[in-house]
Amino acid sequence: MSDRYEPGAFEATWREKWRRADLFKTREEAGAQKFYGMDFFPYPSGAGLSVGHCRNFVPTDVICRMKLMQGFNVLHPMGFDAFGLPAENEAIKQKTHPGPMIDRYADTYRRQMELVGISYDWSRSFKSCEPSYYRWTQWIFELLYRKGLAYQKNAAVNWDPIDKTVLADEEIVGGRAERSGALVEKKFIPQWFFKITDYAQRLLDDLDDLDWPDGIKNQQRNWIGRSEGVEFELRIQSETPTAKPKIIDLAADPETLVSPLAALTFRVFTTRIDTIFGMTFCVLAPEHPLVENLQVSEERRIAIKTYQEQARALSDTDRQVENREKTGVFTGAYAINPANGKPVPIWLADYVLATYGTGAIMAVPGHDDRDFAFAKKFDIAVIPVISPSEGATELNAWFKENESKLSKAEHQENGISYLSPFSTLFVPLPFVAKDGVLVNSGEYSGQTVAEAQAALGTWIEALGIGQRKVQYKLRDWLISRQRYWGCPIPIIHTKDGDLQLVPESQLPVELPMVENYEPSGDGTSPLAHIPNFVNATDNDGRLGRRETDTMGGFACSSWYFLRFCNPHNFDRPWDPELVNQWMPVDCYVGGAEHAVMHLLYARFWTKVLFDEGLVNVKEPFKRLENQGQVLGHTPYRYPKEGEQLDMGQEGILISFKEAETLPESEIFYRWARMSKSKGNVVTPDDAVATYGADALRMYLLFVAPFNADVQWANEGMSGQVRFLSKIFRMVEEYQPLYSAQWRDLIPFTEIDDRARKVRRLTHQTIKNCTQDIERFSFNTYVSWLMKFVNGLQDLGIASATTNELSPGTALAFSEAVETLILLLGPGAPHSSDELWSSLGKEGFTVNIPWPQFDSELAADDTVTLAVQVNGKLRDTFEIAVGLSNQEYEDAAKSREKIVHHLEGKAIRKVIVVPGKLVNLVVG
């Protein structure tokens, strides 16, 4: 063996030995505990892996390898998320078929993962585009359909004109398609949805018990967007416009009551029912169906139509511009505020969304920012009904006195400025805080917001015009894609326009292998233009039409973790016994960008499958960890005069080659996510060739906390080369004195002070390494190993061969060397095996039991006691552990330096933290 880390000499050899020994085939020993460790399902891109990807799966590998050594049955699989837009787009660009292309790319991924020594059980691998897999994706689709959780409806959807497909809300960022960057357009076509909204509450509730990063849990909570409120009905009165709208007293006007218009109603949802007395207008979304039924003058009808068309033409981006000026149009109709019987105008405005709640709101400009902005622009009354509790009484009195002045007409003349007389009594409007008291609200005046919400909710329910309701922002999951490269939806449209499921026995509906699969661009899938595919016989033997949309890739990744438990089952998606044996995934590792897509969908499917009794877990991923990104040093140049920059860019991306040719004043560097297009990718191939796989692994672990971003520097790996070399040298030098029998001999050998220190260090290191791997603190895991090596050197292991060692010390060093090699195993498995064999041992360290720490051996017999005077550190000294508080106190007081600080002062208080610190409070 060499006295340094020479990866070229042994790493590939060990990987070959692991492969031949089938070392990572999943062990399923009866009686052993299980550990399911998994990385996110990767899409194998043509660029291959970068060291950034390794940052994900090296740590997972470390924890899986430790669990293997601890005797767990470990399931550590890897497969490929092969269906979907990225693969199809890439294949179109390359003028090839996505199937074979993905196979090639996946092979590259696998080769690179093996190069880094990841312990995947490849016998369980699959790609989501294989019929043997997607057969069961379709099977689950059918299950959802039968349960009423999959449905088709004509919907306004997000249309990506570049990728020529429909996209889910989640795939749109700032009005642009996340993938293609295209401005998303609106399109009305029939779409398939999964009814995830039925599970909103459970998806929210069950987050509480998950061991996930708080950030991800919060993102999911926000995405689900639960809010509690009241939904109630408003009656409408249409009327022809007059110069000044007259106020209609419904009760006093029998005509309005018999008029068919009087029966017109619409519903609104509010979370602030306590502000109902302050409702001064209502707003309908432009798309609200009621608008067509309003009887209004021709003039108004035209204005309304114009506004509706404007709103429809508006792209989502335009509509979502920050602080956009409010727009709207008065419908000419009035609704009756049920709280006080007063009519309020009904407006149309696009700040109310058709897709949330009822698509209509009661507007309370006094206590809502948006309503206030709208009221201000269109000069609508603003009536305060909530006040900070101080001053509420005076305010109420003022309202009582001035009630007559508060008519609508009066207000319109005075704008909102009429509030100024009591501005001293009132905070500026809109007052949106909830810690206030009702004013100007009839019998509810004086109640707190919370009290009034309860009372008014009850009142609405008793009146029979509404009820308390919970609303969610979560929308149903849009699953269909008008594209070729995806899992076909197993549905046949019959002649009569009915939908039928393809019988289970006929699954999978296979994707036809065709040459031309490019998007048709007409809003239909390319599959619609393949007669052999489209023409199908329905279940009654008649000619029907096959559904030609395919499922988005998130369907495939919503259950793959179940298939890994039983990947080659031909008859069933999985054997429940096997799935229940392995599930849930104990540790799931991947990027934070999937917070509200994949992770929410997979949870939804798992719950549906749980309800069906097909799995016995309600949640798929017990623990989730997000790795930080690896950023590459990326050169840019400043723009030349007149040159256009992309949004948010400060310069123009250039290659490293180009950067070398330009003067320093014209270029600058930024840290950017590694990507092929930025040319800043460091591949594992390069890193392994130059520094070695173990050096790469150790550097990835050590460079930063697991979830923090990393600024990549190749030089960092040379530090790990140095550290590993140090270990090789140490083991090489100690090898002649190594005794494999240390465990048996130590009990019969005298352990001197030095031996005790060696053993203490060894056992403390075992404890710390085990704990830190468990809690994903890999950087400190590596640093404990470094301290271990440094410590053994300080204890003279290097001079062991030249100096006489006591038998006990020699055995203690043998234990230490062996332990070091085993603790190193998860991080640097090649080196671990190489060192292990250099001690004359057979086999692989991954099969050797993980070292056990002995708390007695790990315990210190002396401590460094810190002595503070008035909280300031004044002295430290070594003292035995296990003394009484009094003994520590006395020892501290007798220290020379301390005596000096105590001179002439009285000790008022003494705090003793046993074995740590004594704080003397003097005055």
Added chain:
RNA sequence: GCCCGGGUGGCGGAAUGGUAGACGCAGCGGACUUAAAAUCCGUUGACCUCAAGGUCGUGCGGGUUCGAGUCCCGCCCCGGGCACCA
């Protein structure tokens, strides 16, 4: 605007309310060497001081505590997510 993270030496970062800066990188000084590489030893937060020693120091301002990087209140800055969701 709302919701999450985060702010510690020249750099990456450590630190269950108890000795701030572990471990490493980079630097500096030295040993070995004809020389270099490799390796080893020492040193490295700032300031005051010949020294012993002392003062300050974890984004800013307050507070709780015998004791605060850590807890509380109020801000500032950076990163991420959501956003006219009633």
